[in-house]
Amino acid sequence: MSFRSYLEEIKDLAVIKKPVSKKLEASAIINELFDKPVLFEKIKESDFKVAANIxxxxxxxxxxxxxxxxxxxxxxxxxxxxxxxxxxxxxxxxxxxxxxxxxxxxxxxxxxxxxxxxxxxxxxxxxxxxxxxxxxxxxxxxxxxxxxxxxxxxxxxxxxxxxxxxxxxxxxxxxxxxxxxxxxxxxxxxxxxxxxxxxxxxxxxxxxxxxxxxxxxxxxxxxxxxxxxxxxxxxxxxxxxxxxxxxxxxxxxxxxxxxxxxxxxxxxxxxxxxxxxLEHKILMGMPREPTMFKKVNEAGVKCLDVNVNPGGCSWLHARIKIDKKNEEDGKKAIQGGFEGHKSCKHIFVYDKDIDIYNDEDSEWGMATRFQAERDFVMKDKEKGSSLDPSAEAGTKMTTKCGFDCTAPLETKGKSFGKAVFPKADLKKYLE
Ligand SMILES: Cc1cc2nc3c(=O)[nH]c(=O)nc-3n(C[C@H](O)[C@H](O)[C@H](O)COP(=O)(O)O)c2cc1C
CATH class of the missing domain: 2.30.110.10 (Electron Transport, Fmn-binding Protein; Chain A)
Incomplete structure (x- = not known):
């Protein structure tokens, strides 16, 4: 489907009819609209329309x-x-x-x-x-x-x-x-x-x-x-x-x-x-997810999903969800993940019960399952992403690391699953 045919299909397209300047005004509106697609029908300095956030x-x-x-x-x-x-x-x-x-x-x-x-x-x-x-x-x-x-x-x-x-x-x-x-x-x-x-x-x-x-x-x-x-x-x-x-x-x-x-x-x-x-982030990060997914599987670990998440600039961080079968699976997944996305700096590996698209759930997984001494992997200094402002100026040397946030298979009596409360139909009580 062409860009144009897709535009015609978008139901929540914001159409701006007022003339808008290509200098700072259009970008301000696109930014305010956040993830809503927009069509500018009249650009002050040009005869052409502009579409964004598609x-x-x-x-x-x-x-x-x-x-x-x-x-x-x-x-x-x-x-x-x-x-x-x-x-x-x-x-x-x-x-x-x-x-x-x-x-x-x-x-x-x-x-x-x-x-x-x-x-x-x-x-x-x-x-x-x-x-x-x-x-x-x-x-x-x-x-x-x-x-x-x-x-x-x-x-x-x-x-x-x-x-x-x-x-x-x-x-x-x-x-x-x-x-x-x-x-x-x-x-x-x-x-x-x-x-x-x-x-x-x-x-x-x-x-x-x-x-x-x-x-x-x-x-x-x-x-x-x-x-x-x-x-x-x-x-x-x-x-x-x-x-x-x-x-x-x-x-x-x-x-x-x-x-x-x-x-x-x-x-x-x-x-x-x-x-x-967002659009820039999605286009950069998303194509790295299949390559990371593949390399984690090739490392001998069952990969369930990968999210090169926007909070990590959709480039420098990745969350990997695995079906853990062996104690070393988390660390192997970290290695595989770095193979699949060479610019990634921090990799977080989670169990299958963690929602890797939910920041709070992912942080909870880390808080309750990660122990630095046992689960932290730090690589030798190497050349990192040209985009990372924290990398060494000029050389872009960086220190990559991984966080195995999976629970140990041998739980020694501890509990790692989130407690499940009984369900209630609130309508019955709040009417
Ligand atoms: C929206 C967007 C903007 C990008 N801007 C640049 C850029 O300005 N310069 C650049 O070298 N790469 C840029 N990239 C990244 C390259 O397109 C990316 O590295 C490319 O996929 C690598 O292609 P290659 O493996 O064929 O070399 C951008 C990517 C996206 C999605």
Whole structure:
């Protein structure tokens, strides 16, 4: 389902008819609405509409995939392991209109927060092509620095960076206005060369088309496509901007993307995404859950669920629920979890009776079952997430640790289960 068809199906979509500025006003409203999807019909500085908060919860993503929230891990695993070819079409909706002259000022690229370095594209799916390795899809925030130029934040040593370091200058496309199939597929980390559009097609049928200026395949039903060339020869300050941890990221020198062609749908809708907020968190953390789930099982422990939870920035913390059969299962699950998500810093392992989506229940599990001397695992210092403000400045060295919050199998007469009270029908007593 395209982004546009999904928008039409959303029942609780807030529609803002009053003109709203792309500078600070739209982002303020999106933030106030928290997890409610919104459509801005009139943006003061642009002829295009803006939609935001379209996939801010796991429920919204599960709804799009047509599955239940507890089926997301198997659904994403199935797509990663069973990619399928998308239908290739001509005369794609995303290429209906070609802007006569490249002018990023005509597009409602939002200015989100007072200290930001500029207008930022935050929901753009970047399609890059390597002559031998094939295509890569991922996300890169892009700060507008001219009518035809954006500076692109590129985390080192990921697939896109590998492509660029090798080629120095390469064509790329930014596709904006995508359904959850493309967004989630782009957020997965798979083997270099695996075309994430095929993962997207397994998540939900997708139409694709040829890019206009280079030999790449792009989602045909997205809203906008910005094509051009990125080069290590032209660098520029990127930032400040809010990152996933909701803190302000440092300013770095990053490569410039020169846009040479902009195509869009006739009445295209810009997709905005608030940095650090729920939608960003869900898209970052959720694709790591299947990989952690798999590695815990491979470590010989029955994994029941994984929650890369928003309180841990949907990146630095994870809660793992296991069916404990042996005393060492908790520690093995911690090891497996770190294998499945290399940027994770703290892992908490729980028994099957703990609700790992409920903060209070998870804390209760830790309070009543965790003993530091016995259950704490600290790893040797290693390179951690580039996003963690607490990691060593410059090197990003960090100390990862795990908390085995499972109850011992041998209880020695102690009780670990929550007491169950008798039930009462309050209506009978309060009438
Ligand atoms: C909303 C969102 C924004 C992101 N922004 C960036 C970014 O600005 N730069 C970056 O390098 N990675 C960013 N990422 C993470 C990459 O997309 C992620 O590392 C990618 O899935 C890794 O892909 P790869 O394994 O193909 O290299 C972002 C992810 C999401 C979901």
């Amino acid at each position: 996939f801010p919860t796991k429920d919204s993503i599960a709804n799009y995939f047509g599955c239940k929230v507890n089926e997301l891990i198997p659904t994403i695993t199935k797509a990663i392991e069973g990619p399928t070819k998308a239908e290739v079409i001509e005369n794609a909706p995303c290429q209906e209109v070609e802007m006569p002259e490249v002018d990023l000022d005509k597009i409602p690229i939002l200015f989100h927060c007072e200290n930001d370095g500029g207008n930022y594209i935050s929901s753009g799916v970047v399609v890059a092509k390597h002559p031998e390795q094939g295509q890569n899809l991922d996300f890169h925030r892009c700060m507008q620095i001219a009518k035809n130029k954006l500076v692109v934040r590129i985390v080192k040593k990921r697939n896109f960076d590998t492509f660029l370091q090798e080629q120095k200058t390469m064509p790329m496309a930014i596709c904006i206005g995508n359904g959850a199939n493309v967004l989630v597929a782009a957020a997965t980390s798979v083997e270099i060369g695996q075309n994430e559009l095929e993962i997207a097609n397994t998540l939900g049928p997708l139409k694709v088309t040829k890019a206009k200026t280079f030999d790449a395949i792009i989602p045909a039903e997205c809203e906008f496509v910005l094509e051009g060339t990125i080069s290590l020869e032209e660098m520029h300050d990127e930032g400040p901007f809010i990152d996933l941890t909701e803190t302000q990221d440092v300013v770095r020198q990053e490569p410039v993307f020169t846009v040479t062609k902009i195509t869009h749908r006739k009445d295209a809708i810009w997709q905005a995404l608030l940095p650090g907020k």
